[in-house]
Amino acid sequence: MQxxxxxxxxxxxxxEEARRAERLGFDTISSSxxxxxxxxxxxxxxxxxxxxxxxxxxxxxxxxxxMTTAYSAWDLAQLSDGRxxxxxxxxxxxxxxxxxxxxxxxxxxxxxxYVQALRAIxxxxxxx
Numbered sequence: 001m002q003x004x005x006x007x008x009x010x011x012x013x014x015x016e017e018a019r020r021a022e023r024l025g026f027d028t029i030s031s032s033x034x035x036x037x038x039x040x041x042x043x044x045x046x047x048x049x050x051x052x053x054x055x056x057x058x059x060x061x062x063x064x065x066x067m068t069t070a071y072s073a074w075d076l077a078q079l080s081d082g083r084x085x086x087x088x089x090x091x092x093x094x095x096x097x098x099x100x101x102x103x104x105x106x107x108x109x110x111x112x113x114y115v116q117a118l119r120a121i122x123x124x125x126x127x128x
Contacts, residue, residue: 004028006057007041018045022052030057030087039072046080054080058089062110063100066117074122088114 005026007014014031021029029045029052031038038056045054054076059069069086076084090096090107097104 002027004030007031007045010036011041011044014041015044015048018049018052018054022049026052028053028055028085030055032057033060033063039076042076042084043079046076046083049083051083053083053085055085056087058087060091060095060100061088061114062090062096062102062105062107066114067121070118070121070125073118074125086118 003026005021005028007017007029009017018029029049031041031045031054033056038059042054042056045052059072061069069088073084073086088111090111091100093104096102
């Protein structure tokens with residue numbers, strides 16, 4: 001059985017939280033987009049651990065460009081020696097419009113396009 005936990009203390013506490021979770025036997029530690037960028041706490045979490053997976057749970061796709069997400073995910077994957085999982089979500093219409101000041105698309109179609117763009121970017125970086 002896989003056991004997961006969530007980072008809750010912010011960026012400054014993320015490394016220690018991740019070390020503790022790893023010592024306690026957790027399989028994954030995640031960071032969500034509530035009050036902070038979900039990628040930033042995963043940097044110290046990845047640096048301070050050896051085994052535990054680090055993931056976004058979730059990063060709001062439509063609040064950032066595919067290129068911006070590709071950079072963050074690519075760097076975290078390298079930093080964590082492949083232990084990073086990218087969790088994406090669409091959020092709800094009110095949050096996308098009001099909180100992020102972005103247009104609301106049809107989420108399923110736009111998410112498909114978004115993921116295809118990420119894959120194309122990463123393919124280009126891998127193959128030149």
